[in-house]
Amino acid sequence: MIKIESSRNKIIKEIVSLKQKxxxxxxxxxxxxxxxxxxxxxxxxVLIREGYDGDTERFSNVYTAPAGVFDKAADTISxxxxxxxxxxxxxxxxxxxxxxxxxxxxxxSDPGNLGTVIRTADAAGADAVVLSEGCADPYNPKTIRSTMxxxxxxxxxxxxxxxxxxxxxxxxxxxxxxxxxxxxxKTDMTGGTGIIIGNEANGICDDIAALATELVKIPMPGKAExxxxxxxxxxxxxxxxxxxxxx
Amino acid sequence: MIKIESSRNKIIKEIVSLKQKxxxxxxxxxxxxxxxxxxxxxxxxVLIREGYDGDTERFSNVYTAPAGVFDKAADTISxxxxxxxxxxxxxxxxxxxxxxxxxxxxxxSDPGNLGTVIRTADAAGADAVVLSEGCADPYNPKTIRSTMxxxxxxxxxxxxxxxxxxxxxxxxxxxxxxxxxxxxxKTDMTGGTGIIIGNEANGICDDIAALATELVKIPMPGKAExxxxxxxxxxxxxxxxxxxxxx
Numbered sequence: 001m002i003k004i005e006s007s008r009n010k011i012i013k014e015i016v017s018l019k020q021k022x023x024x025x026x027x028x029x030x031x032x033x034x035x036x037x038x039x040x041x042x043x044x045x046v047l048i049r050e051g052y053d054g055d056t057e058r059f060s061n062v063y064t065a066p067a068g069v070f071d072k073a074a075d076t077i078s079x080x081x082x083x084x085x086x087x088x089x090x091x092x093x094x095x096x097x098x099x100x101x102x103x104x105x106x107x108x109s110d111p112g113n114l115g116t117v118i119r120t121a122d123a124a125g126a127d128a129v130v131l132s133e134g135c136a137d138p139y140n141p142k143t144i145r146s147t148m149x150x151x152x153x154x155x156x157x158x159x160x161x162x163x164x165x166x167x168x169x170x171x172x173x174x175x176x177x178x179x180x181x182x183x184x185x186k187t188d189m190t191g192g193t194g195i196i197i198g199n200e201a202n203g204i205c206d207d208i209a210a211l212a213t214e215l216v217k218i219p220m221p222g223k224a225e226x227x228x229x230x231x232x233x234x235x236x237x238x239x240x241x242x243x244x245x246x247x
Numbered sequence: 248m249i250k251i252e253s254s255r256n257k258i259i260k261e262i263v264s265l266k267q268k269x270x271x272x273x274x275x276x277x278x279x280x281x282x283x284x285x286x287x288x289x290x291x292x293v294l295i296r297e298g299y300d301g302d303t304e305r306f307s308n309v310y311t312a313p314a315g316v317f318d319k320a321a322d323t324i325s326x327x328x329x330x331x332x333x334x335x336x337x338x339x340x341x342x343x344x345x346x347x348x349x350x351x352x353x354x355x356s357d358p359g360n361l362g363t364v365i366r367t368a369d370a371a372g373a374d375a376v377v378l379s380e381g382c383a384d385p386y387n388p389k390t391i392r393s394t395m396x397x398x399x400x401x402x403x404x405x406x407x408x409x410x411x412x413x414x415x416x417x418x419x420x421x422x423x424x425x426x427x428x429x430x431x432x433k434t435d436m437t438g439g440t441g442i443i444i445g446n447e448a449n450g451i452c453d454d455i456a457a458l459a460t461e462l463v464k465i466p467m468p469g470k471a472e473x474x475x476x477x478x479x480x481x482x483x484x485x486x487x488x489x490x491x492x493x494x
Contacts, residue, residue: 112359116475125469144378148477153470185493218485219492222372223400227481228363228393235485238465242486245466246432 001056004047004065007072009065015047015073015083021137024088030139032084033075037144043084047073059084063108065093066176069140088139091155099171099192100127101244103237106108106162106208107134107199114138115146116196116230129154130194132208144242162196166211169194173212175204176232180217184188187216189240197233248303251294251312254319254325258310262294262330266475269334270386273406274409278388280322284339284391287399290331294320299328306331314375316332322388335386338402346418346439347374348491353409353455354381354446361385361479362393367425369397370486377412379443379455409443413458416441422451423479427464432461444480 004011018031019025024199032041034088035054039221048054065073066235074083088123096102108114121129129138136143138156140153166173171192174184189195196212198204209215218227220236250257264270265278279288282301292308295301298475303309323329335473345350348412355361361383366374376385383390385403418439421431436442443459445451456462465474465482472484474482 015373037356056264116478119471119475120478122469123467123471123474150471184491219488222369222399224366224370227370228366231363231481234481239444242432
């Protein structure tokens with residue numbers, strides 16, 4: 001256990017820097033806060049607040065800092081008083097199974113929505129989440145929190161050229177689209193399947209929509225004009241679960 | 248158009264006070280920000296930022312304030328520069344249809360989740376959203392934003408004693424519960440139906456779970472232990488839509 005006294009210490013500075021995407025990309029590191037999330041992670045080191053009473057035995061590098069210094073490093077007011085720094089895993093599309101079940105996001109920009117979709121995809125047993133350029137960063141602390149640990153359960157591919165991905169894959173892909181004619185409940189989502197969800201305000205890019213096997217609509221018998229992106233994703237992903245497990 | 252010069256003006260003070268639930272309850276008023284949301288609202292008055300170029304003709308009471316004063320009143324940095332103050336509508340459970348389709352929330356505490364569920368319920372054509380005590384306030388500015396206007400489309404009943412509501416209603420109710428045995432996809436959600444979703448961390452109260460017609464599970468073939476409350480709601484609500492529209 002190494003004691004840190006000052007917020008000018010390089011460990012504190014590193015953790016603070018990792019709140020910014022630029023430094024996360026540069027260092028290939030991200031922050032995981034709280035005991036529960038860290039229980040699934042394999043951090044390079046952890047920083048604890050003085051007086052933290054959780055178990056730190058399994059961590060190989062433990063730094064401790066007084067509350068004032070710790071709280072500067074933390075992204076939230078973390079009553080648990082533990083932060084870990086983890087490596088961003090390398091991911092290879094070639095590792096996907098032959099007929100995967102994947103969730104594809106086109107410029108979904110809200111970190112909370114992104115985290116929720118990753119969590120839903122994980123619950124559904126999806127093989128991966130594939131993110132276009134312009135999506136929120138899955139390693140943003142807010143995204144990490146809303147994945148509730150799912151970020152550690154399935155590969156999340158970042159900065160993928162979705163058009164290329166669709167051209168090179170042999171899965172059926174269903175894009176939730178306001179111009180979709182067929183209901184998402186009339187699709188066949190068994191076998192290799194990709195569900196495509198677009199940006200919160202603008203939906204799916206035209207070039208991606210053109211490459212999808214089918215544009216589908218989520219029926220909206222009520223008055224709302226659209227659904228939240230993570231709600232739309234949950235509906236489509238779970239229609240696939242229903243078809244794969246209940247029929 | 249009445250010009251406001253100072254942030255000590257009583258209109259500015261009223262708007263600022265309405266960010267707090269206490270004053271919303273006292274005055275039975277809430278804030279609606281932005282042109283799009285306001286297009287569906289019927290505000291008592293609106294406040295615009297000097298230089299706002301949208302149409303304000305349809306509003307009967309328009310106040311204008313310089314940017315510095317306006318921005319103090321706004322809850323977000325509102326590039327649109329318009330805020331309205333609206334009456335919280337009175338709602339009566341007796342106005343529900345005889346066999347309603349309702350979404351019942353037990354202590355869902357995140358304003359964003361609550362707004363998303365209201366939006367999903369609206370899209371699905373639900374008759375109402377019924378909130379227990381301890382839910383987030385639907386008139387919280389963050390909730391209003393995430394409803395994307397749906398708050399104006401269907402009644403949202405607040406501070407309802409859910410146990411009493413369930414005893415007095417003659418609808419089938421399905422509670423998403425980790426102890427549920429039957430899959431939500433094996434239910435019959437046609438006819439009078441209530442979908443019950445619980446608190447983000449603690450799920451549904453035991454007394455409410457005991458009164459539900461059935462505890463159901465949302466299948467989770469993957470590794471996540473649970474779903475986000477608004478994702479779980481979307482899955483259950485849309486299973487009802489599927490059964491009601493596609494079969």
